Amino acid sequence: MFKTVLLRREDGNFDAQLTELDDVMLPDGDVLVGVHYSTLNYKDALAITDRSPVVRTWPMVPGVDGAGVVLESHHPDFVPGDLVVFNGWGVGEVHWGCLAQKARLMGDWLVKLPQGFTPRQAMAVGTAGYTAMLCVLALERHGIRPDGGSVLVTGATGGVGSIAVMLLARLGYQVAALTGKADAGAYLQILGAREVLEREEFAHGGKPLQQERWAAVIDTAGSHTLANACAQVRYGGAVAACGLAQGMDLPATVAPFILRGVALYGIDSVYAPLARRSEAWQRLARDLDIAGLENIVTEIGLGDSLAKAHDILEGRHRGRFVVDVNR
Incomplete structure (x- = not known):
């Protein structure tokens, strides 16, 4: 039993x-x-x-x-x-x-x-941390480096977002954390965020191209948040999209992709092949605090x-x- x-x-x-x-x-x-x-x-x-x-x-x-x-x-x-x-x-x-x-x-x-890793520590990481590591690996393969500018993490107080902030900060990246929780600033700074942003400014429709702010983005939200994040990525940057906390839609234009060469990577944690899974878990054991x-x-x-x-x-x-x- x-x-x-x-x-x-x-x-x-x-x-x-x-x-x-x-x-x-x-x-x-x-x-x-x-x-x-x-x-x-x-x-x-x-x-x-x-x-x-x-x-x-x-x-x-x-x-x-x-x-x-x-x-x-x-x-x-x-x-x-x-x-x-x-x-x-x-x-x-x-x-x-x-x-x-x-x-x-x-x-x-x-x-x-x-x-x-102990089994408990592995579950403190879990799918959330494994997914965050897959996002980091995608950005690294694209050529994003710690000296290349700030990386935005959306939904930063969630499981994926929290561990993404920790990983990026530990690897030397400057991290901007986006959250809808007004009292989360201290928490995110403890995790390693250099800057904490209010979710509301990303939550609604914006211009197809906006001020270039981010070298890269890890997005857990989808919808308008992802669209605005893409519109703010610098020339040649990358976005790793892994969630839909705001919505499944993507009300964006092709402008960031064809005018700034921004790459949008879809991150699948469910059916990723064994080699990539093993790489992610080995990197988590090495790079995560x-x-x-x-x-x-x-x-x-x-x-x-x-x-x-x-x-x-x-x-x-x-x-x-x-x-x-x-x-």
Whole structure:
């Protein structure tokens, strides 16, 4: 038996609850993982509150992130006792996830936990930090360097934004942090932001080309925020887009791309190939201030995730929820 958050939809009625299930209920997979820690991400919050059609197979265990130990393996790359980290691949949507004490997953989805990370620390990073690192890697491949000018991070108090600010500052970049939280200035400066900007100035339609301000942008918002950010990037700069907190639309023009040579990189964290995943996790182990993660982490128990999901969607939380699935 194992404890889990279980989502059900029957006869049009939705239910989310903490329950216990027998191991035989676990879905197919070639690696059985004893989950130590998971996280509560924006996508998990949407699923738990039934605010968006995230779940496509019922019943469902949410939890797009997990870290723990291999209990059983039929995959050649893993043996019992291996510490692993997991995120993506439609887990929490079409395959049972990691807001549970056990998860049966495909070995091709797993990454061995890099040295220097504990399972809890890996989940303090989670999909948010992994996505932030993918954004940084994209900017580096484009040629963005710390001496090239300021980098704007939108949605800077969220999970991705917070870790993006930390990573960029640790790597020597000058970071400007965009937030809608009036009291977040001190928090963002602790993470490494040199400048804190008010979200409102980006939240509505603007000119197709605006004053050149940023060498690059990491955007978690989409919509008008992304459009305005693109319009402010310097000639030859780059934007890494990884979120849609403001909206899925992009009310922009081609002007920044054809007149300033700005590049727009789409960052996919769900189906990124193993080589890129491994590179991101190795870089996180090397470049992230592990101790500094505690500035952005709130630890909760498995059952707490049902209520805390609402806090995420209502903007009442900053940083990361780490879930100890064994309490």
